[in-house]
Amino acid sequence: MTLITDITSRNAQTEAALITPLVERWSPRAYDPTAEVDPAVIRTILEAARWAPSANNTQPWRFLVAHRGTDAFTKVHDTMVGFNQAWTDSAAVLIVNVAEIIDPEGKARAFARYDLGQAVAHLTVQAQHEGLHTHQLGGFDAARLHAAFGLDANLEVVSITAIGVLGDIDTLPDVLRERESAPRLRKPLGELVLAGE
Numbered sequence: 001m002t003l004i005t006d007i008t009s010r011n012a013q014t015e016a017a018l019i020t021p022l023v024e025r026w027s028p029r030a031y032d033p034t035a036e037v038d039p040a041v042i043r044t045i046l047e048a049a050r051w052a053p054s055a056n057n058t059q060p061w062r063f064l065v066a067h068r069g070t071d072a073f074t075k076v077h078d079t080m081v082g083f084n085q086a087w088t089d090s091a092a093v094l095i096v097n098v099a100e101i102i103d104p105e106g107k108a109r110a111f112a113r114y115d116l117g118q119a120v121a122h123l124t125v126q127a128q129h130e131g132l133h134t135h136q137l138g139g140f141d142a143a144r145l146h147a148a149f150g151l152d153a154n155l156e157v158v159s160i161t162a163i164g165v166l167g168d169i170d171t172l173p174d175v176l177r178e179r180e181s182a183p184r185l186r187k188p189l190g191e192l193v194l195a196g197e
């Protein structure tokens with residue numbers, strides 16, 4: 001069994017000092033298939049999402065929560081592309097991230113996906129603080145997932161967050177194992193600022 005023993009090797013190499021959960025957050029694919037996450041902890045990370053800012057405080061984020069071993073988990077897992085199915089079966093929880101893109105008056109919410117992303121970012125940082133890891137994914141059939149849960153037309157399924165406890169990287173197929181220890185890269189900070197110092 002090979003756990004990543006030096007977990008700090010996955011830490012972000014930052015150009016400025018950051019708070020610990022941001023330094024330590026990364027997106028693993030090897031999760032412990034026996035580990036469960038207490039629903040109270042899931043409640044806490046959803047609370048972090050709830051307190052994200054949003055356009056006009058519209059709070060257009062919605063979530064489907066599926067614990068491993070439940071029908072809901074299977075339903076979510078079944079919609080993923082094979083690459084993602086190969087590693088997410090060990091995650092303790094899958095959270096489907098849903099945006100309310102149309103308001104009750106039938107008007108489009110221009111910032112719904114932006115706001116949802118920000119809520120998910122809050123959730124991932126709180127999860128890291130709780131000793132969990134998260135991995136967001138877009139490789140799944142959103143229309144199929146929407147239909148599988150009978151969601152209303154004003155809701156759009158945007159992404160999924162896999163959540164769990166780090167596991168054995170030897171359980172991963174070769175191609176995924178290599179990615180698990182590949183260097184974590186980012187564009188230089190200077191490249192991101194288009195104008196100003």
Ligand SMILES: Cc1cc2nc3c(=O)[nH]c(=O)nc-3n(C[C@H](O)[C@H](O)[C@H](O)COP(=O)(O)O)c2cc1C
Binds near residue numbers: 138
């Ligand atoms: C919207 C979104 C979609 C993603 N889709 C996938 C995916 O389908 N499969 C996957 O393995 N990782 C996916 N990722 C994870 C990214 O590849 C990962 O966050 C990125 O490489 C940076 O790595 P880090 O999170 O460890 O810093 C996705 C991330 C986001 C935010």
